[in-house]
Amino acid sequence: MKLFIILIFAAVGALPDSLASVMPIKDLPQSQSIDGRITNGYPAYEGKVPYVVGLSFTRSDGTGYWCGGSIIGHTWVLTAAHCTNHGSSVTIYYGASFRFQAQYTHWVGRGDFVQHPNYNSDNLNNDISLIRTPHVDFWNLVNRVELPSYNDRYNSYNGWWAVASGWGYTWNDGGMSDYLNCVDVQIMGNDECRNTFGSNYITDNTLCIRTTDGKSTCSGDSGGPLVLHDGNRLVGITSFGSGGGCTSGAPAGFTRVTGYLDWIRDVTGIVY
Known part of the structure; x- marks a missing residue:
């Protein structure tokens, strides 16, 4: 069942409702299909992400x-x-x-x-x-892919760069791309991400990424990896995005593996 819960913000200048709503990545609204896509990414060369x-x-x-x-x-x-x-x-x-x-x-x-x-x-x-x-x-x-160590449990990863990967659509209204794609993204702090989605969704066991220039995960990229550039460790599992769409500019959420x-x-x- 699709999740479409509107988060209410009292602060002036809160994001539009469509951006503040949360959906599982595979259920985002730009396609009636739940096949996957990486938006504004690049083709992965053979063996780049063997995991x-x-x-x-x-x-x-x-x-x-x-x-x-x-x-x-x-x-x-x-x-x-x-x-x-x-x-x-x-x-x-x-x-x-x-x-x-x-x-x-x-x-x-x-x-x-x-x-x-x-x-x-x-x-x-x-x-x-x-x-x-x-x-x-x-x-x-x-x-x-290597998991994080226990020493990483309290690392916020704020500002760290990582790569997400998956198959499918490469922009909101495009057709399926059957080739594996990657996108390089920057992890953001959870406090900043809570300003969009609220604390009910953004817990200590969540990571968020910035989606600058429409670079993001989307639809059936669900469950896929978020792997640090530094150390090639798996820190996130693609989980949810904004109901406003994959290129809306709102953050995208991942399950935090260290949790x-x-x-x-x-x-x-x-x-x-």
Whole structure:
């Protein structure tokens, strides 16, 4: 179900309602499809982001939708809970530059989805899921991304640069781009992001990015990675954006991975 909650601001000069509303990235309104896009990004050369996977979900009624995810271990993919929440199965595309031309694929049923037990679909808190997969060998086109260490738990990352990646539309009203795209974005402080979305959405377990010049994640980029330029560590999972659209200039929100290191360790055994 689409989330469209208007946040009320008493301050003079508050953003228009359409910008202050929040939607899961896959449900943003510019397209009736929930296929993905990176807006105003650039094509990823082969092997640039070997950790990103395409996730083609199927619902119980046979309909489908697209999300992204990150390889974090030989048998684990990390994604958003709003991606797994309505899926009955998923086909995972590994090492794909063109969306459906993967090095190989794996099919996984819902029994291998491990969704965070406290996921809240109303405010997208704890928007994180794990998918257990068959064993995957690593090489230059298919490889894991490193998680942050426990030492990073209290780093705000304010002002740090990162890269997001995904497939699909490259502008609000364009057609699908089947080629993998990246966009370089700057992480902003949560206090500034709360001025747009409010504290109900922006918690200590959230990261936000600036969308300068319309550079952002959108639609089925949901669940995809936000990886630091410095150290190549996975710090965010694409979660939500402004109801005003991907190129509105409002921030975009990510699940903060450092907030879930204990949970990831308990489920997967992966820790740094």
